[in-house]
Amino acid sequence: ARPRVGYFYTGKSGKQLLxxxxxxxxxxxxxxxxxxVKESSSVYDAICTMFLEDVGTLFVVDESSSLVGILSRKxxxxxxxGKQVLETVPVNIIMTRMPNLTICYKDDLIIDVAKKLIEKQIDALPVVKSSDGTSYEVVGRITKTNITKALVDLANDE
Amino acid sequence: ARPRVGYFYTGKSGKQLLxxxxxxxxxxxxxxxxxxVKESSSVYDAICTMFLEDVGTLFVVDESSSLVGILSRKxxxxxxxGKQVLETVPVNIIMTRMPNLTICYKDDLIIDVAKKLIEKQIDALPVVKSSDGTSYEVVGRITKTNITKALVDLANDE
Known part of the structure; x- marks a missing residue:
């Protein structure tokens, strides 16, 4: 019999494996x-937090730490x-608010998050968990940078 | 002889194919x-262009349309x-300028661009071409959104 070296069985094409x-x-x-940031924070403080933490998206929470809004760099x-004094305008005036937020969970697929980021034209999603199905605790952040890292990992993974 | 259905020869693992x-x-x-935008444009006009064109990064060019700088949303x-009047400050005061720019070419690999975006912590690269090796014409823009789309395409490609 001919040697089996270099053969393997999968029943799948290379593209399917990918x-x-x-x-x-x-x-x-x-x-x-x-x-x-808290919803009572000023826009000025939010901008400072964005620079200090070097992120492009902030999540806004209420007094019980539940997600109520999202602030992008845009x-x-x-x-x-605007003409407003940034130190006196609270972020809840300008944030995108529940229920118009796109969220995800830690067990969601990266590919589904990638599709949502493209479809909604946003930079990041909050990763949330919910104990009651109505309020959401923010436990993570997933961005186009994270997705870009995933692609680099796929190329390196031999 | 046993049927060959489901077997194929590649000499490579599935991971290598990926x-x-x-x-x-x-x-x-x-x-x-x-x-x-032109380098003589005001910061105010640049911000308006960013919103009108709905992009996160602008490329700044001189009178001969050569790349001289990059402006991010940040x-x-x-x-x-700042305390300056945005209508009177030209963008060349605040832009990141040559030779501190990261550029790429149309035949570069997406994976190399992805690595540069992560390493430099930036959102986009200009795609350039150069006829003289010293000045660069901007012919495209590649962003983390484009990279995210590439990942989605890989998943859909069966």
């Missing part, structure tokens, strides 16, 4: 630490152009 | 149209916090 590999990546493998840039 | 597929993606397959947000 797609399956991509389909196994989950949020919890790639998520970053979330940066949150939201803050728009606000900074 | 990595090779990722390694074939090039900038020209995924680049977007670049948005440029640069513009920082400038908007």
């Amino acid at each position: 797609a399956e590999k991509v389909m196994k990546l989950t949020v919890k493998q790639y998520q970053s630490i979330p940066v949150v 939201d803050l840039l728009r606000a900074s152009l | 990595a090779e597929k990722v390694m074939k993606l090039t900038v020209k397959q995924y680049q977007s149209i670049p948005v440029v 640069d513009l947000l920082r400038a908007s916090l």
